[in-house]
Structures are given as C-alpha cells and as structure tokens.
Amino acid sequence: MKNVEDVYRFTASQRELLSQRQPESRIEHLHSPFRGAVDESALEEALRELVRRHTALRTAFFMQGLAEPMQVVREKVSPSLERVDATSLPGGVDAWLEADRQRGMNLTAAPLVRLSLLRTGPDTGALVFGYHGAVLDAGSARLCLEELLHLYKARREQREAGLEKSRPFREYLSWTEQQPTAETEARWRERLGGARPTLLPELPPTAEATAPARVQQQLLSSTETGNVQAFLRKHKLEPGTLVQAAWALLLRHLTGSQDVVFGALVPGRPASLSQGRPMLGSFAHVLPRRLTVPSDGNAVRWLRGLQADLTEAQRHEHVSTAQVRQWLGLAEDALLFQSAVAVWEAPDEDPLKPLARGLGLHGFTRSAPSPSLPLYVEAVPGPRLALRLHHDARRFAPLDVIRLSGQLAALLDTLVSQPDRDVSSLGEVLDAAGKAVGAGARGPITAGSTPEPEELRALIAQHPEVRSVAVRVEGDALVAHVVPARRRARKLDFGLFFFADEDSGSRDKYHLLLEAAKFGDQHGFTSVSTPERHFHEHGGIYPNPAMLASALATITRNIRLRAGSVVLPLQSPFRVAEEWSIVDNLSGGRAGISIASGWVPNDFAFFPENFARKRDVMWENLEKVERLWRGEAVTTLDGVGKEVQLKVFPRPIQPRLPTWVTCATDPALFERTGASGYNVLTSLLGQSLEEALERIGLFHAAADRAGHARGSRIATLMMHTFVGQDADEVLDKVRAPLTAYLRAHVALMQTLVKSLDLQVDINEPKWADYLASYAFERYYRSGALIGTVTSCLPMVDRLLDGDVDEVACLIDFGVDTASVLDSLTHLAELKRLAQDDALRMERVLSEYLDERVVGRRPPLHIRLVDALPSEGNG
Known part of the structure; x- marks a missing residue:
C-alpha cells in the first residue's frame, strides 16, 4: 500500500465519537489573538515538522465498506498554513470558528488538523489551531500547540528545537488490548448495577425543533480561586474530586435522591502513558459516574474517600459508554445520564502561556462543539476558576441556569472555606444561593435570542x-x-513607594522613580516615598531620601514627598531638620517623613554607638527634629566641646512636619505611635495581612484613648503592586521577580512557615524553592495589589474594612521599568474606581x-x- 505507515482498529471512544451525527464536524479549536510580525514561512514549516513527529496527526479514518472500521497512519503528509483575510470578516473570529466547524473535515484525508492565520491588519489578527476530536483530545491539543510554538520559535531563530522523540498512538491501543476485559466488565456491573439515570427537573419539551446550546458562565473571584487551590493542596485532593462532589450535592438537592448518576470527563489513559516521551491522541471521554451522597458527616472525610474511589476507578476508564451499556444489558440508545461534568486541569507551571506571549500571542481560548446533553458543566482553571454551564436552550429557562451556576459556585466556596461543615447543612447554602435569583420569568428562550x-x-x-x-x-x-x-463614606488613598530597586549599572538609575512620580502627580496619587538604605545593591540606590525628594520637588506640583523611612539613629537630627526643610520649601509645603530605628548592623557604620539603643535614640532624635522644625533652639556640643543652642534654616513652610512611624510587628510600637499622635507605616514583611490589620486596630484604639481625632491620623500599608489588563499577563510579569524577592526576605519565609505550621529548615535549598513558589501563590492573592483593576477591588475593600487610610504601592520589586510604567495607567484606574x-x-x-x-x-x-x-x- 502506498503512503501507509500503519493500520489499526478504532479505540472504543473513537468508535463512539465517529458514530454520532455529522462526525466530520466534531472539530475543536484553540485560538489566540496576535500582535506583531508573523513569519508565515516558518510557521508553515513548523506545522509540517509537527505532523511528521506524531502518528495521530497523520491518521485518517475509514468506515465505509469495511467489516471493522480502521484508522490508517500515512507515511507522509504535507499540510499548508491556511491564510485568511479577516479585515472585513462578518461576525469576527467567533463566526469564522463556527463556519469552520460547519465546513468539517474529510475523515479519510489526513491530517485532521489545520492551522489558520486570520489577519485583521499587517501585524494583527488571530492564530487558530483546529483539530478533530477523533485524533486529539483537549489535553493533547495543548501539548501539540506547545510543540508547534517551540518549533516555530526554533525556525525563526534558525536552530534545532530539541524536542524529545514522540511515542506512536499504537502504544495506547496495545495497552487497551492488554487490559483484563472480564475484570473491567465486573467493575462496571458492580458500580452501575441497578442504577437509574438522575433526571434533571423542570425539562419541559417545546414545540421548537432546533435551538442552539447556550452557555452560562460564572467566574469565581481570585480570592475564591486561591481558596480552592489552597484547600486542594492542604487536603491532597484533585480538582475533579471537588467539582464532581459539588455537582453530586447539587443533584441531590434538586432531585432528593442520595444515589446520583451523571457523566464525568475521564483522562482515558494510565499515568504510565502520560509520563516520559510525549504521546498525542484522543484519550479523554465521558463515562457515567455514580456517587452516593451521605446524609450527614464531615465533608472533607467524604471527599477523601471519594477521591480514593475515583483513583481506583481510573484503571477501568479506557472503555466507552456503548460498552458499559452492553455489559449492563441495556439497549444501544438507553439513557445513562442527562448531565455531565468536565474538569480541565492545568499544571502549576503552564509552559504554553509564557511561550505564546513571547511570540506575540495573547492567551489561547478553547472552542468546541456543544455537547449532545441537556446540561454539561465545565470547570476551567485560570487566575479565576470558570464554571461554564452548556445547556439546551429548548429545555432550560434562563433563570434556572443562572440559579444552578450560582448554587454550584456557592457550594464550592462553602466546601473550601468551611471544610469541617456537616454535609447535612449544605442544603441551606443552596437554598440561599437559589433565592438570590428570585422567581421571575421561567419560559424557554428562542434560538439566537x-x-x-x-x-x-x-x-x-x-x-x-x-x-x-x-x-x-x-x-x-x-x-x-x-x-x-453598602456605600463607604471613607475612601482609600493611593501612594507610590520605592524600596527594593537594585543598582543595575544603568546610567539612568532613577528613570522609574522620576517618571512614576510625575505620573502620580498628574493622576491624584497622595504621596511618593523613597527609603533610606545603605551598602547593598538591592535598595542601595536610595541612600538619601531627602536628596531624592528635593529632585522630585522640582518636577511635581501636588503629590506629597515622603521618606519611607528616615533611619533616625543613623542621622544627626539637625541634618534631618535642615534637609527636610529644604524639601518643604522646594515643594511648597509637601514634605513628610516616616521614621525608623533601623536593623542592619552595617548601616550603623555612621553612628555605631547608637546600635544598642537604636529604638530609644529614634524617639530622642524625633523629639529634637520636631523642636527644630517649630523654630526652637536645641542644645548640642560644638567642635570644641562647648554647649551651644542652634536653630536650623531655611524655615519650613508647614508648621509641623507630617510624621509616620515605621512599625514592623511589635504591637507595643503600634500603640505608642497611636498614643503619641503620629501616623503609622507598616508592611507585610514579617506579618500576614490579618496580623497587620489587627495591629493597625491597636494603633487606632491607642490614638482614640489619647484623644486624637480620627481625621488627624493616617494608617499607611505598603503593598507590592502591579496592575494590568490581562490576569495571565500580569502573573507572567511578576512571578519571577516577586518569587525572588520573597525568597530573599527571610522574614517573609518565616511568616509563611509559621502560618502553615511546618517543621522545616528554610535554608535547605529544596524547601526554599518549594516555599518560595508556594509563597508567591499565596502572597500575590492575599498580600498584594496584583491583578487586574477589578480583581484588585476586593483587596481595596479589605483594607478599608481594616481601617487602612492609604496604600503605599511598592512598584520597584524587579519587574522591568517599561512594564511598570505601562501598568501605572491601570493602577490609576483602580484608584479612580476605588x-x-x-x-x-x-x-x-x-x-x-x-x-x-x-x-x-x-x-x-x-x-x-x-x-x-x-x-x-x-
């Protein structure tokens, strides 16, 4: 036979998929917008190399005139890049995807994949990777796309891609043939014997013959998503276990039956074939799942038992629903389930995202045909977990689906936030979530409405x-x-804060500081603060905040110029008063300082005698600075040891120097600061957000007891900040620099270990790497303003609830200067909305x-x- 490398039978799931109506249109897509130049020749060459690497991509299917359908692997296939002029495409990319799906694929002509470049301009458009579900499942398609981009990148750079040799799909077929059929049949008989499909309520037939499937989507917040991830890690559970359990609970609530049956997307192949050299193919498919929902008991214990059952069941999930029906003695068209759940899992480090962004592609989206079920639930990972309910528009009223999606989201949130809650009480959660929708109209909707x-x-x-x-x-x-x-009478102020930038050797070390200060001045930010740091490459470009503030005074008009902080035990109080009086005059009365006692021994090379008494010296020197600021004379010794009384000049504009005290973790210092009538500056270095807010509460309480009016004091919290338009792009930008920052700061790591109650040595490399990675995931969600404008708003609310008056946005923690400056526009928008x-x-x-x-x-x-x-x- 010409151009034939191999011939073998269909897998059970392939046979089932290709027996559906219009099998040629079972096409799925992964598509992404692009901005930038695309080398079409290199892309086409990469596509051809990809197809050469994998047998699944050179496979065609033959069914007509054969006693048993067979799939044929071609030796050689030479696909072409499909070029589309989309400058005036009606309906945009979504309409083109639907038309491409309707166009279908000739199942007897390999390859059953195609790559399309839709150009909307010289350097803009969309890249679309289309594939038939019989040759690739969604997981294999992402791996395929990742390889394609690696090959494309290598072609552009004129080098070898260095990809591992692939494994042929025949290995999977051989594995299925080796599985004990009798044991698998017995297992399915045991699991589903006597079971009845769980029928969804309120599914009235309509007179309408056809109607499109609609999708109702609900996204968990970034905080809720973080809670889900933390819960799964803590209890060593898989996402599929949690979502399937939640769906079973919801079905029980809807039907009143503890014995529920629904479909579940299963991987279809063992871990042994998922590791090592890559194998692409169509493995994942939907099989019936039967769960017994307990009437009471601890939810976490039930989930752990459920996961053990699901793990054991994976050995028998290479079969099809047709085989299951046959083993149960059911008719070919017998109903097994009316709803199904698909949980798409993503690795902790998804290599596709940064690879795609490096090539000008901005987030791949999966588009697939609507499942032939009344209700199909997808859980899609991301910075915000997405719940998508695909539903038959002829049978579901819109409000019913809205209610279901809200109830499912509420159930997931309750399971992870109250893990010890009894299962019997979860009905209350579902009732409350259902009532939020109200009664309203309940009629079905029509196609295209x-x-x-x-x-x-x-x-x-x-x-x-x-x-x-x-x-x-x-x-x-x-x-x-x-x-x-609720409406808030008090609004959060936003300032800019610099602390950690390194001496990179650039001649323009202060570009970010100067440009950010000008931006903040023009966009209503309250302050810009620079630290005092010495003798270290990280932060060492800020040895003198007064000198930097003087420079900023000449290029700004409104923003307040602060030290964050002046380390008073390293300074003469006369110099501090003089320098900040200059800042006050240059700026027209905009100077302010936060004071600190210092902690790094090397810094005390200026005044080594002050190190042992640094906290006391801080308060003593502050008292002198305040007297000098008021114009009083302060007694000191001159060069010959004689007592003299000195005043400082120039006279400042403000009658009192606005002063913050930098407080780390000592509750007593927070209380003394409040009682003394000063403002407070704190951070999350060495304390969690909850602990910081608790200590800010101590500050306010002490100030109240001392009779200081609420409006006369400011509680400022420094937070790492990076706000962007796309959540994935933000994480790509901040992950490496923030992880490095967290690892370098031992106090932050110690706080994490303490919060997790871990007995580990953070100096061991294996633990340091693990904790730094975990710390990033936790810190960016619960201790930073990192994300999109709207995803950061809940943190703003949290700060206001904790009596924070101002957030000092730390922006110089390692992200490149151009990206930080671009992000300020989004930070200003966050401030505006807040x-x-x-x-x-x-x-x-x-x-x-x-x-x-x-x-x-x-x-x-x-x-x-x-x-x-x-x-x-x-």
Whole structure:
C-alpha cells in the first residue's frame, strides 16, 4: 500500500465519537489573538515538522465498506498554513470558528488538523489551531500547540528545537488490548448495577425543533480561586474530586435522591502513558459516574474517600459508554445520564502561556462543539476558576441556569472555606444561593435570542456588591437601578513607594522613580516615598531620601514627598531638620517623613554607638527634629566641646512636619505611635495581612484613648503592586521577580512557615524553592495589589474594612521599568474606581455580565440608587 505507515482498529471512544451525527464536524479549536510580525514561512514549516513527529496527526479514518472500521497512519503528509483575510470578516473570529466547524473535515484525508492565520491588519489578527476530536483530545491539543510554538520559535531563530522523540498512538491501543476485559466488565456491573439515570427537573419539551446550546458562565473571584487551590493542596485532593462532589450535592438537592448518576470527563489513559516521551491522541471521554451522597458527616472525610474511589476507578476508564451499556444489558440508545461534568486541569507551571506571549500571542481560548446533553458543566482553571454551564436552550429557562451556576459556585466556596461543615447543612447554602435569583420569568428562550431584562436582573442580583436591583426599558435604553450592598463614606488613598530597586549599572538609575512620580502627580496619587538604605545593591540606590525628594520637588506640583523611612539613629537630627526643610520649601509645603530605628548592623557604620539603643535614640532624635522644625533652639556640643543652642534654616513652610512611624510587628510600637499622635507605616514583611490589620486596630484604639481625632491620623500599608489588563499577563510579569524577592526576605519565609505550621529548615535549598513558589501563590492573592483593576477591588475593600487610610504601592520589586510604567495607567484606574462608587459599580457589573453571558448581550446602563420604589424610598 502506498503512503501507509500503519493500520489499526478504532479505540472504543473513537468508535463512539465517529458514530454520532455529522462526525466530520466534531472539530475543536484553540485560538489566540496576535500582535506583531508573523513569519508565515516558518510557521508553515513548523506545522509540517509537527505532523511528521506524531502518528495521530497523520491518521485518517475509514468506515465505509469495511467489516471493522480502521484508522490508517500515512507515511507522509504535507499540510499548508491556511491564510485568511479577516479585515472585513462578518461576525469576527467567533463566526469564522463556527463556519469552520460547519465546513468539517474529510475523515479519510489526513491530517485532521489545520492551522489558520486570520489577519485583521499587517501585524494583527488571530492564530487558530483546529483539530478533530477523533485524533486529539483537549489535553493533547495543548501539548501539540506547545510543540508547534517551540518549533516555530526554533525556525525563526534558525536552530534545532530539541524536542524529545514522540511515542506512536499504537502504544495506547496495545495497552487497551492488554487490559483484563472480564475484570473491567465486573467493575462496571458492580458500580452501575441497578442504577437509574438522575433526571434533571423542570425539562419541559417545546414545540421548537432546533435551538442552539447556550452557555452560562460564572467566574469565581481570585480570592475564591486561591481558596480552592489552597484547600486542594492542604487536603491532597484533585480538582475533579471537588467539582464532581459539588455537582453530586447539587443533584441531590434538586432531585432528593442520595444515589446520583451523571457523566464525568475521564483522562482515558494510565499515568504510565502520560509520563516520559510525549504521546498525542484522543484519550479523554465521558463515562457515567455514580456517587452516593451521605446524609450527614464531615465533608472533607467524604471527599477523601471519594477521591480514593475515583483513583481506583481510573484503571477501568479506557472503555466507552456503548460498552458499559452492553455489559449492563441495556439497549444501544438507553439513557445513562442527562448531565455531565468536565474538569480541565492545568499544571502549576503552564509552559504554553509564557511561550505564546513571547511570540506575540495573547492567551489561547478553547472552542468546541456543544455537547449532545441537556446540561454539561465545565470547570476551567485560570487566575479565576470558570464554571461554564452548556445547556439546551429548548429545555432550560434562563433563570434556572443562572440559579444552578450560582448554587454550584456557592457550594464550592462553602466546601473550601468551611471544610469541617456537616454535609447535612449544605442544603441551606443552596437554598440561599437559589433565592438570590428570585422567581421571575421561567419560559424557554428562542434560538439566537439575547438576555431579557429579567434574566439580566437575576444575574446582577447574584453579585455580592448588590443588595437589590431592577432592570427596566427606558426609551431606547436598558437601565439597571442598583442598590449597592453598602456605600463607604471613607475612601482609600493611593501612594507610590520605592524600596527594593537594585543598582543595575544603568546610567539612568532613577528613570522609574522620576517618571512614576510625575505620573502620580498628574493622576491624584497622595504621596511618593523613597527609603533610606545603605551598602547593598538591592535598595542601595536610595541612600538619601531627602536628596531624592528635593529632585522630585522640582518636577511635581501636588503629590506629597515622603521618606519611607528616615533611619533616625543613623542621622544627626539637625541634618534631618535642615534637609527636610529644604524639601518643604522646594515643594511648597509637601514634605513628610516616616521614621525608623533601623536593623542592619552595617548601616550603623555612621553612628555605631547608637546600635544598642537604636529604638530609644529614634524617639530622642524625633523629639529634637520636631523642636527644630517649630523654630526652637536645641542644645548640642560644638567642635570644641562647648554647649551651644542652634536653630536650623531655611524655615519650613508647614508648621509641623507630617510624621509616620515605621512599625514592623511589635504591637507595643503600634500603640505608642497611636498614643503619641503620629501616623503609622507598616508592611507585610514579617506579618500576614490579618496580623497587620489587627495591629493597625491597636494603633487606632491607642490614638482614640489619647484623644486624637480620627481625621488627624493616617494608617499607611505598603503593598507590592502591579496592575494590568490581562490576569495571565500580569502573573507572567511578576512571578519571577516577586518569587525572588520573597525568597530573599527571610522574614517573609518565616511568616509563611509559621502560618502553615511546618517543621522545616528554610535554608535547605529544596524547601526554599518549594516555599518560595508556594509563597508567591499565596502572597500575590492575599498580600498584594496584583491583578487586574477589578480583581484588585476586593483587596481595596479589605483594607478599608481594616481601617487602612492609604496604600503605599511598592512598584520597584524587579519587574522591568517599561512594564511598570505601562501598568501605572491601570493602577490609576483602580484608584479612580476605588474612590467613585458609581464608576466602580458600572465597571464591575459590566465585566461581570460579560463573564456570565457568553455571546451577545444588550448594552446596559447602571444607576446607583438608595432604594428601589418597591422598597419604599425610591
């Protein structure tokens, strides 16, 4: 036979997939927008090399006229890059993807993959990798795409890609043939014997013959997603265990039955074939899952037992639903389940993302045909875990799906935040989440329809920042009248903070400081602070905050110029008063300082005699600085040892120097600072956010007891900050520098070890690497302003709830200068939304609806009101 490398039969899951209606259209896509030049020749060469590497990509399927269908691996296939002029493409990329799916693929003509370049401009457009589900599953497709980009990058750089030799798909087929059929059949009989499919309630048939599947999406917040990840790590659970358990609990709540059956996406191949050299193919498929939901008992114990059962079941998951029906003695078309759950797992370090971004690609999205089920639930990992409910639009009313998605999200949040909760009480959580939607319209929607006002109202009502809402048509506009859950009288101020930048050898060491200060001055930031650090490459470019503040005074007009901090035991109080009086005059009265006692022995080379008494000297020198600032004479010794009384000049503009005390972790220092009438500056170096807020509370309480008015003091918290437009891109930018920063700061690592109750030596390299990586995941979610504008807003609320008045945004922790300066625009937008309730609600709800409604939705205007008319005050 010509051009034939191998011939073998279908796998069970391939046979089932290709027996469906219109099998040629079972096409999935991975697509990404691109910005930048694309070398089409190198891309096409990379595609051909990829196809040469893998037998699955050279496979065609033959069914007609054969006693048994066979798949044929071609020796040689030469695919071409498909070039598409998309400058005036109607409907955009989504419409093109659907048209490409309808175009289908000839199953007898390899390869059953194609690569398309859609150009919307000379250097913009989308890259689309299309593949048939019979040759690749979603996991293999991502690996395939990763290899493609490695090959493309190597071609552009004129080098070898250095990829491992691949394994042929025949190895998987051989493995399936070696499995004990009798044992597998017995296992499925035991698992599903006597089971009945769990029928979904409220599925009335409609007169409409066809209707599209719709998708309702709900994204967990970044904090909730972090809680899920921490819970899974702590209890050594897989994401699939958690989501399947939550779905089983929801089915029990809906149907009243403890014995539930639904479909679950399974990997379909053993770990032995997933390790080592890469093997691409179609392995994952959906099989029936039967779970017994306990009536009571600890939720975590149930989850652990469930995971053990699911792990054991993996040995028998290479079969198809057709085989399961046969073993159970059911008809070929017998119903096994009406709903299914797919949990897409991602590695902790996904190499595809940084590789793609380095080539100008900005986030791959998977697009697949709608499953042929009434309800299909996907859990998709990311900075925010996405729950997508694909549902039959003929059978589900919109509000029912909104209710289900809200209940599932609430259940996941409760399971991870209250792990010791009894299973019997989880019905209360589901009832509460269901009531948030309300009754409303319950009729089915028609093909191609957009969300109705009642559906939008139900979606908005689920948002945690909304107390109540009414959506009405007013003229030509759709308007949502929103009563916020709360309004804040106090707003958070934003300052800029510099602390850790290194002496890189550049001639322009202060470019970031100068440009950021000018930006902050023009965009309403309250302050810019520089530290005092000596004799070390990290932070050593800031030895004199007064000198730097003087430079900033000449290029700014409004922003306050602070030291964060002046280490008073290293200074003469006369020099401090003189230098900061100069800053005050140059800036027109904008000077301020935070004082510190210091901690690094080398720094005390200036005044070694002060090291033993550094805390006492700090307070003594502060008292002298304040007297000098007021114009008083202070007694000191002159050069011949004679007592003299001296004043400093120039006279400052401000009658009192605004002063903060830098407090690390000592509760007594927080209290003394508040009682003395000073402001406080603290950070998360050596303390968690919870501990910092508790100590800020001590500061305020001491100030209240001493009679200092609330408006006369400021609590400032320094936080690592980087805000961007895309969550994945933000993480790519900050991961390496922030991980290095955390590893270098022993106090932060010690805080982490203490919080986890670990008995480890942080100086051991293996533990240091592990803890630094884990610390990053924890720190960026719970101790930093890192993310997108809206994902950072909950942290703003947390700070306000903790009586923080100002966040000092530390921006120089290792991210490249150009990226930091670009990010300031997004930080300014965060500040703007944090200080304007109406703008915040409009932005938050707009993004929220874009997340929840997959596809088109009508424009919606948001108006904040104190009460709805029905509540009596509107």
